[in-house]
Amino acid sequence: MNLKQLQKLMERKKGSRKGENGHALVIGGSEEFVGAVTLAGLGALRAGCDLVTVAAPEKVAWAVNAYSPDLITHKVKGAFTVKLAKDIVKFAEKFEAVLIGNGITQKADKFCQYFIKKSPRLKVVDADALKGMSFKDFQNCIITPNANELEMLLINSNKEFILDKLRTANAKEKADLLQGNLRYFLQNNNVLIAKGPTDIILSRNRIAFNRTGNQGMTKGGTGDVLAGLAVGFLAKTGDLFKSAVAASYVNGLIGDALLKKTKGYSFIASDILNDLNSFQDIEKRLKKK
Helix, strand or coil, X not given: CCHHHHHHHCXXXXXXXXXXXXXXXXXXXXXXXXXXXXXHHHHHHHCCCCEEEEEEEHHHHHHHHHHCCCCEEEEEXXXXXXXXXXXXXXXXXXXXXXXXXXXXXXXXXXXXXXXXXXXXXXXXXXXXXXXXXXXHHCCCEEECCCHHHHHHHHHHCCCHHHHHHHHHCCHXXXXXXXXXXXXXXXXXXXXXXXXXXXXXXXXXXXXEEXXXXXXXXXXXXXXXXXXXXXXXXXXXXXXXXXXXXHHHHHHHHHHHHHHHHHCCCCCCHHHHHHHCCCHHHHHHHHHXX
16 A cells, blocks of 8 residues: 555545544443543544544543544443443444444453444454454454464464464465465455554455554554554445555554654654644655655
């Protein structure tokens, strides 16, 4: 992907009205992790969809409201339980795409498992929502595991026999190994973003490698921005693979621009959001010697 392709992905009709470019739902947050769901929601808006609603526990949702007037909130009473998951599956029907997992904690395992298995919406699944899952549990999803989460998913899916090879493989070898061993997952209309120094993006019949990004991207919150970008692109386009590739590329591209701008690793996740408003400026900045 390049900037021209990205801008084309974000184009909108001159006569479009509010909501026609996508409404994303972001489910997550906890009293410990208010920032994660906020970063994800704002990332989705920066990707170009029209509206983002954050479904979070009441206290978290009020904190999100106080931080940003751009995000709508759906205030959840009580904990994320299986009983609540049934209601949220129905609530999610009016959205083009859903992100689940950011800041939700593993206390919500049963909630996440029920929602992911039962909701037919296009979904992005990240962070703690991945940890109790197997690859057979996903349909219509982009999943965004880091190296540890990927290993956990492989173990949960009885695919631990490829772990030793995976740990020593280069990016191309990893892609071939994963695509060959995750056929059921990929054929079920899913896309994998295996995050790392080189992000590997896999669908049933396509492979992409993203090499934007740098060591500063290990900061807390950068993964939440990535997931938010993915659901924002997905709500607007409905294309799982293109949305995954665009999110990976943009997140790393801005990280590289910030590294040049600050001349070090002092940038933080919210800086990525702030820099997302000017792709042309980013292109010029990266070209400077």
